[in-house]
Structures are given as structure tokens and as C-alpha cells.
Amino acid sequence: MDESFSPEDHKFCETKYFEDFTVGEQFYINSRTQTDAYFAAFQLASGDNHPIHYDIEYCRARGHKNLLAHGFQALIQTAPGAGTFPHVIGDAMIGFIEQSSKFYKPVYAGDTLYPMLTITDLKEQRTTGVITMRSTLHNQNRELVLEGEQKFLVKKRTALA
Numbered sequence: 001m002d003e004s005f006s007p008e009d010h011k012f013c014e015t016k017y018f019e020d021f022t023v024g025e026q027f028y029i030n031s032r033t034q035t036d037a038y039f040a041a042f043q044l045a046s047g048d049n050h051p052i053h054y055d056i057e058y059c060r061a062r063g064h065k066n067l068l069a070h071g072f073q074a075l076i077q078t079a080p081g082a083g084t085f086p087h088v089i090g091d092a093m094i095g096f097i098e099q100s101s102k103f104y105k106p107v108y109a110g111d112t113l114y115p116m117l118t119i120t121d122l123k124e125q126r127t128t129g130v131i132t133m134r135s136t137l138h139n140q141n142r143e144l145v146l147e148g149e150q151k152f153l154v155k156k157r158t159a160l161a
Helices: 036-046 056-061 071-078 085-092
Strands: 026-028 093-103 112-124 128-139 144-155
Touching: 036 071, 071 093, 071 112, 071 128, 071 144, 085 093, 085 144, 093 128, 112 144
Parallel strands: none
Antiparallel strands: 026 112, 093 144, 112 128, 128 144
């Protein structure tokens, strides 16, 4: 047995608490090209069977250049769990409490999407705080295709004392 190894220490970084965050701080999420496999997986998971999402000829007949992604397929690209935020927040996370989105442009099969989360507000409470983040999703043409807001309830470090 290797006594120098501890599973508890095997983590991305030290936990940050509410007081450790600042407005303007950004959390990167990897870019992803929306392949046919992503479309098929989302269709299977969502049960959405509208032909706009899986029938290329149906799409073309309606003026679309390719399969059109479901709005939620675009939205899930901004899931915090796909980036660094959940590692940074670690044990301080209490819950994901709110989400809203606006969809500005279509997302097509083959598009590459670039998600980002940016802290826009910090509301301190007695033993917790609410972190509000702007979520953005740009495509390969630098067009903003989605913008939203996400809120998280987070422990304060001072509440632990």
C-alpha cells in the first residue's frame, strides 16, 4: 500500500467558496463540433422525433442548409459540468437553482460551438451566496447563437467556521 497517496487529494484544484469568486471571472468549456452522432444521441435521449432534426431533405425543403439542432441540444453545450466550474466550486456547491436562455441563430450539424460561463453577479446571503453566470454560445463564424443565465447556490467559507 502506498501511504503517500490519498484519494481525497486526487482532485482538480482546491475548492473555492462564495467569497472567493469575482464578477467577470470566466469558466471555459471545450468547443464541440455538432456531428451526426451528437444529433442522434440527443434525439435518442430527448425522444424528439421532429424531422427538422433528423431528415436532411425535410430541412432543405424549408431553406435550411443542414439538420437543425434542437434548442436544448445547443443549450446543453453550456452545461457547467462540461467545463472547469464544478471542479473549482467542489464541495461548496449546494445546487443549480435557475436557468434561462435566448436562442439567436440556428445551430446546424457540422457547426462548432464555443461555450463560456462568466460571473455577472454575486448575491451574498447569511451562510450561502448566489452566483449568477452569463452563458454564451458562439459558432465557428463568431456569431452569438445562444445567451442565457445560470444561477448556483454556494456555501460561504465563513459559514464553516
